[in-house]
Amino acid sequence: MRNFPVAKSRRLRSTPYTDRIEAHGVSSYTVYNHMLLPASFKSLESDYHHLKKFVQVWDVAAERQVQISGKDSAKLVQLMTCRDLSMSKVGKCYYAPIIDDDGLLVNDPIINKLAEDKWWLSIADSDVIFFAKGLAAGNKFDVQISEPNVNILAVQGPLADDLMSKLFGDEIRQLKFFNFNYYEFKGHKYFIARSGWSKQGGFEVYVDDDLAGQNLYDSLFEAGKEFDVKPGCPNLIERIEGALLSYGNDFDNRDNPFEANFNKYISLDTDVNYLGKAKLKIINEEGISRKLRGVKIDHNKIDMYCEKTLFDDNKNIVGYVRSAAYSPTFKKVVGIAMINKPYWNMKDQFRIEIDEKIHLGTVCDLPFV
Amino acid sequence: MRNFPVAKSRRLRSTPYTDRIEAHGVSSYTVYNHMLLPASFKSLESDYHHLKKFVQVWDVAAERQVQISGKDSAKLVQLMTCRDLSMSKVGKCYYAPIIDDDGLLVNDPIINKLAEDKWWLSIADSDVIFFAKGLAAGNKFDVQISEPNVNILAVQGPLADDLMSKLFGDEIRQLKFFNFNYYEFKGHKYFIARSGWSKQGGFEVYVDDDLAGQNLYDSLFEAGKEFDVKPGCPNLIERIEGALLSYGNDFDNRDNPFEANFNKYISLDTDVNYLGKAKLKIINEEGISRKLRGVKIDHNKIDMYCEKTLFDDNKNIVGYVRSAAYSPTFKKVVGIAMINKPYWNMKDQFRIEIDEKIHLGTVCDLPFV
Numbered sequence: 001m002r003n004f005p006v007a008k009s010r011r012l013r014s015t016p017y018t019d020r021i022e023a024h025g026v027s028s029y030t031v032y033n034h035m036l037l038p039a040s041f042k043s044l045e046s047d048y049h050h051l052k053k054f055v056q057v058w059d060v061a062a063e064r065q066v067q068i069s070g071k072d073s074a075k076l077v078q079l080m081t082c083r084d085l086s087m088s089k090v091g092k093c094y095y096a097p098i099i100d101d102d103g104l105l106v107n108d109p110i111i112n113k114l115a116e117d118k119w120w121l122s123i124a125d126s127d128v129i130f131f132a133k134g135l136a137a138g139n140k141f142d143v144q145i146s147e148p149n150v151n152i153l154a155v156q157g158p159l160a161d162d163l164m165s166k167l168f169g170d171e172i173r174q175l176k177f178f179n180f181n182y183y184e185f186k187g188h189k190y191f192i193a194r195s196g197w198s199k200q201g202g203f204e205v206y207v208d209d210d211l212a213g214q215n216l217y218d219s220l221f222e223a224g225k226e227f228d229v230k231p232g233c234p235n236l237i238e239r240i241e242g243a244l245l246s247y248g249n250d251f252d253n254r255d256n257p258f259e260a261n262f263n264k265y266i267s268l269d270t271d272v273n274y275l276g277k278a279k280l281k282i283i284n285e286e287g288i289s290r291k292l293r294g295v296k297i298d299h300n301k302i303d304m305y306c307e308k309t310l311f312d313d314n315k316n317i318v319g320y321v322r323s324a325a326y327s328p329t330f331k332k333v334v335g336i337a338m339i340n341k342p343y344w345n346m347k348d349q350f351r352i353e354i355d356e357k358i359h360l361g362t363v364c365d366l367p368f369v
Numbered sequence: 370m371r372n373f374p375v376a377k378s379r380r381l382r383s384t385p386y387t388d389r390i391e392a393h394g395v396s397s398y399t400v401y402n403h404m405l406l407p408a409s410f411k412s413l414e415s416d417y418h419h420l421k422k423f424v425q426v427w428d429v430a431a432e433r434q435v436q437i438s439g440k441d442s443a444k445l446v447q448l449m450t451c452r453d454l455s456m457s458k459v460g461k462c463y464y465a466p467i468i469d470d471d472g473l474l475v476n477d478p479i480i481n482k483l484a485e486d487k488w489w490l491s492i493a494d495s496d497v498i499f500f501a502k503g504l505a506a507g508n509k510f511d512v513q514i515s516e517p518n519v520n521i522l523a524v525q526g527p528l529a530d531d532l533m534s535k536l537f538g539d540e541i542r543q544l545k546f547f548n549f550n551y552y553e554f555k556g557h558k559y560f561i562a563r564s565g566w567s568k569q570g571g572f573e574v575y576v577d578d579d580l581a582g583q584n585l586y587d588s589l590f591e592a593g594k595e596f597d598v599k600p601g602c603p604n605l606i607e608r609i610e611g612a613l614l615s616y617g618n619d620f621d622n623r624d625n626p627f628e629a630n631f632n633k634y635i636s637l638d639t640d641v642n643y644l645g646k647a648k649l650k651i652i653n654e655e656g657i658s659r660k661l662r663g664v665k666i667d668h669n670k671i672d673m674y675c676e677k678t679l680f681d682d683n684k685n686i687v688g689y690v691r692s693a694a695y696s697p698t699f700k701k702v703v704g705i706a707m708i709n710k711p712y713w714n715m716k717d718q719f720r721i722e723i724d725e726k727i728h729l730g731t732v733c734d735l736p737f738v
Contacts, residue, residue: 004395
């Protein structure tokens with residue numbers, strides 16, 4: 001795949017950390033929520049091996065927050081997601097698919113409950129803020145909706161606790177998965193969650209002050225020398241192996257949450273009120289004809305810029321690969337694919353064309369084991 | 370400014386023309402509506418000179434359509450824009466700011482009226498589809514909302530009529546500005562508007578069939594040899610000189626339509642019903658404290674990746690440049706800036722830091738003359 005430079009502009013927003021990651025050797029960008037998101041540093045594979053062994057600091061400011069507050073905020077947030085939030089608690093994070101009136105996916109944010117009447121939807125790559133504003137205006141809800149100046153730094157990898165406790169004290173080791181709390185460093189209080197877009201463990205620091213964020217960035221690298229800390233970013237190989245789905249890559253507004261395997265986040269039998277509930281009940285009764293599955297391909301390289309078709313021996317369509325990368329662990333290309341129902345447990349190999357040659361592969365479970 | 374490759378993925382959608390523009394030498398991309406949009410070919414300046422003299426074919430598939438149809442479609446479309454559409458006609462295109470309930474800008478699409486109950490909002494870079502879906506659900510409107518597979522090819526430049534009439538016949542010369550009609554070529558009917566994101570004249574072909582689009586692309590280059598046709602894209606220099614605003618660059622969801630000089634598209638005295646009308650009336654009475662103006666800077670180079678501050682001699686803030694480029698015509702950097710009211714007609718020069726040196730400039734009218 002040839003390289004094409006990204007043409008920078010104000011529209012593709014920089015972050016408070018952009019100067020630092022460029023000095024640290026970022027080697028490619030993607031664009032996410034109208035913002036620059038680093039996609040690689042040394043190389044995908046080198047970043048991958050380091051992430052699985054040490055600790056990295058990530059500029060994931062592109063994970064923007066949609067802040068919803070006010071009297072009707074809980075009602076609006078519940079209306080947007082098929083996950084039952086009626087028992088939700090302040091200080092906790094909820095992975096929650098957002099769906100529209102047709103039962104189709106709009107986003108898959110982590111919803112942070114800051115107060116009974118204040119929420120942050122930490123979003124994937126679509127403008128959830130306008131969905132929320134449309135719904136609020138249409139329903140005449142008493143809410144305030146904004147995108148606060150919050151720029152997340154993630155600290156990810158098996159040594160994340162060791163690094164973070166050097167700055168924030170040992171109490172941060174007690175923070176449970178998908179919980180958040182406030183921790184002080186050099187006079188600034190940071191909102192920190194145990195979460196992140198890798199399966200290697202770690203934290204996300206929701207920084208609400210640019211200077212405090214830059215200071216934290218520098219301090220993490222200073223304190224992290226003993227742990228071989230490096231700059232990093234959500235890693236394509238690692239996130240596919242761990243089946244961390246990506247809106248726009250693995251699923252989008254033409255897919256429903258059953259097709260994306262979100263079943264455990266779909267509440268059909270409670271009396272919570274959300275958009276598309278009637279539609280989801282119908283889909284649930286009728287069943288789905290395709291869903292996301294893993295694929296392994298006997299090859300050492302793949303470039304993805306649109307979905308690739310999988311065929312069986314009789315040239316019937318098995319499904320479509322949507323994300324894929326070579327995995328040094330499995331010594332194969334691993335991918336996430338929308339697979340047609342007859343092939344969900346396919347025993348035979350499928351065929352896929354890569355660089356004008358046919359390669360063979362198999363359908364498997366997600367995450368990869 | 371250093372170059373960073375864009376990391377391609379399915380999420381940054383390719384277009385039916387991507388293979389062709391890459392073969393034709395695209396040299397940088399931006400991302401627009403989650404899609405690759407070419408940003409330069411030979412160079413910004415070379416593309417600029419050619420565009421102003423000859424004719425270019427542009428892959429502007431990233432100008433996505435939000436299709437709104439059904440019984441309440443006119444009501445929903447009007448609700449979204451402060452422009453009075455009550456007298457709108459089928460076959461015409463309407464530049465129309467979309468605003469939210471707070472009177473802030475969401476997008477500035479061209480609205481194409483295909484039928485009394487069918488509209489295409491040809492959008493700038495934000496997810497208007499989710500704003501529309503939110504409003505429709507909240508208001509229980511009887512509408513269908515979708516993003517059709519429409520991928521625009523623009524033909525822009527002073528020789529656009531000559532080229533297009535070779536393919537579509539002389540009748541296309543009669544098509545008036547911001548009107549559209551259907552024209553046949555090799556058995557396919559193409560929706561063609563006289564419009565485009567340059568001030569050099571031309572057409573936008575709303576292609577609803579990938580193969581027909583690729584055939585048209587190839588035929589335009591074949592027929593265009595005698596006009597020195599070249600591949601191109603919205604040109605930063607040309608669009609700034611012509612004051613064609615860009616959502617996300619020059620204005621965004623923190624600006625109101627008065628600040629963006631959209632006064633002639635704001636209907637306050639009619640009885641049309643749209644979001645934010647009460648808010649706009651208040652702003653109109655109170656007056657605004659800043660608005661978009663032109664700036665000329667005595668320098669030959671500028672790299673923009675966030676807004677840059679302008680100061681007066683006493684270090685007071687004059688405003689912020691949001692888009693800028695060196696203009697070979699004016700022999701200066703030209704830019705679009707949000708200027709504070711006391712400086713709208715500033716006679717003195719302002720100061721701006723570019724590459725760690727101070728340069729001088731002046732505030733001027735838009736478009737540049």
